[in-house]
Amino acid sequence: MQIVTEHITLKNEDVILTNQRAIYWEREEALILSDIHIGKTAHFRRHGIPIPDGILQKDLNRLKELILHFNAKELFIVGDLFHAETNSDMATFKQWLTQFEDLNLVLIKGNHDTQSLRLMDDLGIVVMAQLEIEPFIFLHEPMDNTLNLFTISGHTHPGVLIKGRGKQKLKLPCYQVTVNQLILPAFSLFTGLNTRNIPKDASCYAFTDTSIFKL
Template identity: 40%
Template sequence: MKISIREEEFILDKERAIYLPSEQLLAISDLHLGKAAHFRKAGLAVPNSVSQNDLSRLAGLMEKYFPKQLLINGDMFHSDYNAEIDEFARWKENFREINFILVKGNHDKQSEKVYKNLAIEVQEPNYQTDKFCFIHDLTHCNSNLYTISGHIHPGISIYNNAKQRLKFPCFYFGEHHAILPAFSNFTGLQLVKAKENDLVFAITPTKIVKV
């Protein structure tokens, strides 16, 4: 789905990503790599396929849009260094021509050496284009810039034809800021409350639906 924000085209993808053609920038938030391994270490039976599926989806987006830059808007890694980060390093070798940018989130606590070895450009506290400010936790970046955050894993509640209440991740666009959905499938949802002129797009298993 294509929308316009501040006279710039945004492509909303059902794989929980946005693409800015003018910047050749693919942006996601809350990848949370290493979360499954972190839970397994704590004794919970979470399959390794969780991170593999997320990386497979991300690879599909790279091949779909051919971006020059991939921006991860916070919480790229969930916990301390573990095997899933090594898995990511091997996966990243397939995309050497793409610049990886990380806006640090509250879970991004790896050492500078780790990010350097992975060839990830770290931006803190935000990453700015001419019109947009990407930051993990919603904070006022600049009065002239439209802020795009993540962090809360936004969701929306919808009733279907059978009057059943269903919850879906969503994209939220307010007058001055937007919130990206969590990219990882292994996350919860926090329902957002939209104002009258806000735009909310639910991400169903098959398509994006304007609410």
């Protein structure tokens, strides 16, 4: 796995975009991501759809490498940490968390995060409707922001469609950045890409396994 970075400034704060579907906020030593959807693969298997076990493990391995790369002290998950009902993937995640005893994990609750508070307590997760640390507000779904604060959200699984010669087309995940918001790509590799809902005047930072670039 190769971690490629792009440094940008948001509201005078240094933020690092990565090609691994997460950003790092230097001031807070916080790794920030959205839409992991833990439990999605087990949910599909429970309903008779043969999804490989390795998808979740690959996502968790990427997350581990990012935490170690930045030596992150905080992990802000901007919604949809989980996907469906409590299932075997939650036990996998709980075991994975044991290697990060000093990591502070905050979940900004998303529309899929319907698990009990007892489970969240058991995992040591602080759950919030939104998190405000100036100059940012973290929330799951993008919103029309008339405030002076800058919103960081997820939910829409943003992507871009790049057209080549003839009928050649390529879809890539991306970050969408405007003057008052940043929309994160879905962290999980087991998600689709929404290439239609691009905010007005947004800059898109698309990425591949080996690069990240502004469109």
